[in-house]
Amino acid sequence: MQEFDVVARIQELCQARSWTYYRLAKASGIPYSTLSTMLHKTNVPSVPSLIKICDGLGITLAQFFSDQDESAKLTAEQKHCLGVWSTLDKPGQELALAYMQGLADRQEHKPNIK
Structure with missing residues (x-):
């Protein structure tokens, strides 16, 4: 080992x-x-x-x-998001998560326009 x-x-x-x-x-x-x-x-x-x-x-x-290098599986945008995330303090991370969840919820309820 x-x-x-x-x-x-x-x-x-x-x-x-x-x-x-x-x-x-x-x-x-x-x-x-x-x-x-x-x-x-x-x-x-x-x-x-x-x-x-x-x-x-x-x-x-x-x-x-x-x-295992899990970051190797991430896109450049995902790596950037994680880089920004790591600069935030705990309240900032909580706000970022709430904002992202709000965006995801909004997109989920938005009609699919093509």
């Missing part, structure tokens, strides 16, 4: 989102000093800390440990 590098995965996810470690610390509720220690490989995150990090990143633990 191949060893999974937790710290490298956290760094990879931050890089993919163009997040600083400070931003991740704020989003996850983990003190920056604690996160910094983890990322410099002197202290591997505990499971509760890793759950907080995943929550901050907006992913599940399963997604964190997944070795």
Whole structure:
């Protein structure tokens, strides 16, 4: 079985989102000093800390440990949407979801005009 590098995965996810470690610390509720220690490989995150990090990143633990690149299946527009999503705080994400649901509901009830 191949060893999974937790710290490298956290760094990879931050890089993919163009997040600083400070931003991740704020989003996850983990003190920056604690996160910094983890990322410099002197202290591997505990499971509760890793759950907080995943929550901050907006992913599940399963997604964190997944070795498959799910983003490869996304269109450019979908990747852009996820990129914008990751820049939003929790209230912004809730508003975005509500807006998107409203658009979907509106489209569902709109007659199909050709």
